[in-house]
Amino acid sequence: MLAEKTGRRELTLTNRGGADLVPIAQVVAGLGVTLAPDARGLSLTLSAQGREVVLYDRKSLASVGGDLRLLSAPVVGEEGRWLVPVDSLPRLLQPLLAQKVEWRAAAHVLIVGEVSAPRITVTTVVGRDGARVVLESNEAVPFRVSQEEKRVVVAIPRDVVEVVNPTERVAGGVVDSVQFLGGRDNVFAIALGRRFLQLKSSEEAGPPARLVLDFQAQPLPVAVFPTASPPPMAAPPPPVAGTAQRPAEQGGLRTVVIDPGHGGEEVGAKGPAGTLEKDVTLAIARKLRSALANGLGLQAFLTRDRDAEVPLDDRAAFANNYKADLFISIHANASRSHGAKGSEVYFLSYQANDEESRRLALMEGQAVQGGPSGGGDLAVILWDMAQAEHLEDSSALASRIQEELAEVTGSQGRGVKQAPFRVLVGAAMPAVLVEVAFISNSAEEKQLASEAYQAKIVSALVKGVSRYQQQRAGRDGAVSFGTVAVPGRN
Amino acid sequence: MTPRRANLITVGLLVLLFAGMAVTAPRWAHLLRREVPEAGGSSPAPAAAAEEEAARVERRINVKLFLQAPDRTGLAIEERAVTFSSDLAGQVRAVVEELIQGSKSGLQPTLAPQTRVLEVFVSPRGVAYVDLSKEAQGLSEGGSEAELITVYSIVNSLTANFPAIKRVQILVEDKPATTLAGHIDLTHPLPPDMTLLAAAPVQPVGSAQ
Numbered sequence: 001m002l003a004e005k006t007g008r009r010e011l012t013l014t015n016r017g018g019a020d021l022v023p024i025a026q027v028v029a030g031l032g033v034t035l036a037p038d039a040r041g042l043s044l045t046l047s048a049q050g051r052e053v054v055l056y057d058r059k060s061l062a063s064v065g066g067d068l069r070l071l072s073a074p075v076v077g078e079e080g081r082w083l084v085p086v087d088s089l090p091r092l093l094q095p096l097l098a099q100k101v102e103w104r105a106a107a108h109v110l111i112v113g114e115v116s117a118p119r120i121t122v123t124t125v126v127g128r129d130g131a132r133v134v135l136e137s138n139e140a141v142p143f144r145v146s147q148e149e150k151r152v153v154v155a156i157p158r159d160v161v162e163v164v165n166p167t168e169r170v171a172g173g174v175v176d177s178v179q180f181l182g183g184r185d186n187v188f189a190i191a192l193g194r195r196f197l198q199l200k201s202s203e204e205a206g207p208p209a210r211l212v213l214d215f216q217a218q219p220l221p222v223a224v225f226p227t228a229s230p231p232p233m234a235a236p237p238p239p240v241a242g243t244a245q246r247p248a249e250q251g252g253l254r255t256v257v258i259d260p261g262h263g264g265e266e267v268g269a270k271g272p273a274g275t276l277e278k279d280v281t282l283a284i285a286r287k288l289r290s291a292l293a294n295g296l297g298l299q300a301f302l303t304r305d306r307d308a309e310v311p312l313d314d315r316a317a318f319a320n321n322y323k324a325d326l327f328i329s330i331h332a333n334a335s336r337s338h339g340a341k342g343s344e345v346y347f348l349s350y351q352a353n354d355e356e357s358r359r360l361a362l363m364e365g366q367a368v369q370g371g372p373s374g375g376g377d378l379a380v381i382l383w384d385m386a387q388a389e390h391l392e393d394s395s396a397l398a399s400r401i402q403e404e405l406a407e408v409t410g411s412q413g414r415g416v417k418q419a420p421f422r423v424l425v426g427a428a429m430p431a432v433l434v435e436v437a438f439i440s441n442s443a444e445e446k447q448l449a450s451e452a453y454q455a456k457i458v459s460a461l462v463k464g465v466s467r468y469q470q471q472r473a474g475r476d477g478a479v480s481f482g483t484v485a486v487p488g489r490n
Numbered sequence: 491m492t493p494r495r496a497n498l499i500t501v502g503l504l505v506l507l508f509a510g511m512a513v514t515a516p517r518w519a520h521l522l523r524r525e526v527p528e529a530g531g532s533s534p535a536p537a538a539a540a541e542e543e544a545a546r547v548e549r550r551i552n553v554k555l556f557l558q559a560p561d562r563t564g565l566a567i568e569e570r571a572v573t574f575s576s577d578l579a580g581q582v583r584a585v586v587e588e589l590i591q592g593s594k595s596g597l598q599p600t601l602a603p604q605t606r607v608l609e610v611f612v613s614p615r616g617v618a619y620v621d622l623s624k625e626a627q628g629l630s631e632g633g634s635e636a637e638l639i640t641v642y643s644i645v646n647s648l649t650a651n652f653p654a655i656k657r658v659q660i661l662v663e664d665k666p667a668t669t670l671a672g673h674i675d676l677t678h679p680l681p682p683d684m685t686l687l688a689a690a691p692v693q694p695v696g697s698a699q
């Protein structure tokens with residue numbers, strides 16, 4: 001659907017290879033845009049008041065006022081129609097029309113120009129006795145609250161609403177998350193945690209209008225390590241930023257997600273004798289899981305416990321889903337230089353430039369769109385910033401692990417390094433990638449395949465995690481469960 | 491006709507001949523320098539700039555290519571003369587194609603030799619987009635080290651040679667790629683990383699032909 005000042009109209013979406021495409025002529029009809037295909041039908045020029053956007057058939061690139069922009073999927077030109085990925089329309093049309101253009105994926109609405117929409121902000125506060133979730137709207141809106149078995153649903157039956165923070169993860173186990181699902185009635189779903197006891201709600205007419213939901217908790221269990229079964233491996237959750245800090249508990253660590261690199265068709269590196277990286281990483285990860293549980297009493301989960309292909313972003317999403325305190329990705333290295341040997345521990349490199357430009361993009365997004373919603377562009381930006389606030393801890397964890405690895409395996413330490421590893425990008429917790437040894441080196445390949453050497457490596461990893469835990473306990477000594485955590489995004 | 495008059499006509503004809511040569515020189519001058527390969531796609535220049543353009547045709551510039559060090563992990567630099575092109579995207583393409591060709595001084599390759607450069611764009615903000623064929627993906631070595639070396643052999647080579655290029659994004663088959671072999675994030679333009687230079691620098695080898 002397209003909403004503009006003069007009214008609404010339906011758009012025809014076509015799905016091609018997983019991308020939703022829409023005919024551009026239908027979108028810009030009546031908006032004063034001239035469409036000019038070139039003679040051979042390879043490109044289409046959109047012009048309005050001297051500004052130009054050029055689309056290219058079967059390319060996921062477009063020229064916007066001479067600057068190249070990437071699109072989420074290739075443009076398709078066929079039978080005189082030009083199909084454009086709908087979530088890329090804002091970056092094409094906003095500069096062309098010099099108007100606010102916004103794609104709201106959840107509500108399936110493209111908004112052109114200034115269309116008034118109530119703006120909803122979600123605030124969560126976690127205390128010892130429960131959690132409070134407040135939905136605040138700048139205009140008076142109806143809130144419809146209903147309680148289901150595992151969740152509480154709030155509907156706001158208005159045409160369009162703008163949601164400042166569509167997803168909030170909540171610590172403490174009373175409420176697990178608050179998520180904007182959209183739909184006709186603009187539904188929010190509040191997932192109840194295992195400690196949920198009962199709900200009280202109250203409303204203030206405003207403005208600003210407020211719905212206050214108080215979720216009371218069961219008394220805190222004495223056991224530190226819950227025996228409850230882990231959350232199901234659902235579809236990867238939407239990217240999360242501004243995740244509520246997990247309250248520290250005597251050293252702060254409870255859950256570790258271990259990521260055995262590669263898997264399935266994607267075998268990773270291959271040693272000269274044929275040893276596969278995906279097998280070595282899974283063997284080490286399994287040993288590490290039991291060693292962390294038995295040695296340090298931590299819950300540990302694997303992103304894959306069999307030989308299967310798992311997309312990189314799903315691995316970090318898995319750790320976010322489990323609200324892991326640490327994410328450790330296990331790999332075996334390979335180099336074109338056959339003499340290369342030794343272990344390396346990586347954490348994510350963030351160039352100041354990148355972060356600045358992303359923050360800027362975020363601010364621009366807010367300024368231009370009047371606040372982020374469930375749009376595709378914004379989700380990417382937040383996902384990409386998930387690891388940013390944990391870099392210091394990630395660096396400390398990498399150092400402790402590398403020191404122990406160098407000690408135990410006797411391999412010459414190649415040190416702690418930084419690189420833009422995709423698997424670490426979306427992790428909303430301290431995260432490292434361990435290159436245990438070089439599988440491309442014949443001697444190290446043999447060691448990697450041996451049980452004894454794998455056990456040595458695992459013991460080094462456990463010591464590293466343990467020393468990091470002590471370091472963090474010293475730092476967070478004064479903090480205990482019950483600290484009020486207000487997830488905020490500034 | 492007096493001899494004096496004949497001399498005048500001869501002089502006049504000679505002047506005309508020289509003038510004609512001077513004006514048309516840019517059109518045939520390159521024939522005298524046949525051994526120099528012409529820069530591809532140089533467009534015809536207006537008469538005033540034609541002479542300068544003709545001089546440019548033979549210009550070559552030295553570029554630094556970042557390739558795998560032969561005897562240790564990391565990148566080493568090889569200098570090479572390539573044909574100068576006034577078009578930045580064309581020059582970038584030439585450098586990436588040289589990288590694909592590999593070393594002439596004993597360094598190791600960083601890209602499969604079958605890889606083709608499909609497209610190069612340089613944005614006004616200093617981001618070079620390098621679109622490579624699918625052979626760039628799924629490196630036979632498959633490890634992080636090898637992948638880092640491949641990615642930064644391109645990123646470092648382009649940012650080191652062209653001050654206008656600040657960051658590089660590698661695309662594969664016309665599309666943004668997540669990674670080449672499961673490790674290094676290609677979804678954003680990357681700035682150079684000079685820490686990947688091999689520990690003991692290899693002497694640069696000039697291999698200009």
